[in-house]
Amino acid sequence: MVDATMTSRELILGRLRAALGPPPGSPGEVARDYRPAGGAVHLDVLVHRLTDYRASVHQCSDDEVAQVVDAILGGRRVVIPAGLPRHWLPDTVEALTDDGLPADEIATADGVVTAAAVAIAETGTVILDAAADQGRRVITLLPDVHICVLRVDQVVAGVPDALARLDPRRPLTWISGPSATSDIELNRVEGVHGPRNLHVVIVPRGTHHSGG
Numbered sequence: 001m002v003d004a005t006m007t008s009r010e011l012i013l014g015r016l017r018a019a020l021g022p023p024p025g026s027p028g029e030v031a032r033d034y035r036p037a038g039g040a041v042h043l044d045v046l047v048h049r050l051t052d053y054r055a056s057v058h059q060c061s062d063d064e065v066a067q068v069v070d071a072i073l074g075g076r077r078v079v080i081p082a083g084l085p086r087h088w089l090p091d092t093v094e095a096l097t098d099d100g101l102p103a104d105e106i107a108t109a110d111g112v113v114t115a116a117a118v119a120i121a122e123t124g125t126v127i128l129d130a131a132a133d134q135g136r137r138v139i140t141l142l143p144d145v146h147i148c149v150l151r152v153d154q155v156v157a158g159v160p161d162a163l164a165r166l167d168p169r170r171p172l173t174w175i176s177g178p179s180a181t182s183d184i185e186l187n188r189v190e191g192v193h194g195p196r197n198l199h200v201v202i203v204p205r206g207t208h209h210s211g212g
Contacts, residue, residue, distance in 0.1 A: 084133050
């Protein structure tokens with residue numbers, strides 16, 4: 001029965017409350033059982049993910065890295081971070097050591113060669129943390145070709161494993177394949193925000209040491 005003294009507002013609100021039923025109780029505890037670090041590492045998974053992202057993968061010994069660089073960038077100019085192991089560079093490349101190079105000079109280089117900090121097999125992501133053998137982020141964004149040398153023992157299973165190794169206070173660059181976007185009509189365009197070509201060179205564990 002409708003109370004004749006009720007206003008239209010009270011009538012409408014009363015009907016809405018009746019339709020909604022009794023108020024819900026307090027929310028229950030949300031489980032925070034995130035997956036921990038410590039997963040098994042499978043190098044073949046990383047290789048599959050990298051190639052699926054259209055990166056080129058090379059596996060060789062540390063002494064053979066220069067041959068790979070020569071095959072990709074021989075006869076051309078490359079930017080390198082100050083701490084890059086020099087035996088990775090063949091005599092056929094002109095190396096520009098980044099000691100504060102201006103952006104326009106970095107942009108004119110044909111490629112960049114760096115080491116890496118960590119790689120995540122599950123996502124095919126290579127992470128750089130600006131150590132001396134990896135350099136400033138800008139040198140990996142402007143040249144068209146990025147050759148990244150990665151040790152097997154730097155490969156981890158998943159994101160929790162990578163975060164356990166990384167220092168969040170360092171500038172981190174996460175790279176999953178060549179730079180690409182599908183913002184316009186879902187058509188993939190590569191090289192919009194960085195290198196169009198990513199080469200990951202995987203060498204055995206313990207064959208070089210990060211300069212960070």
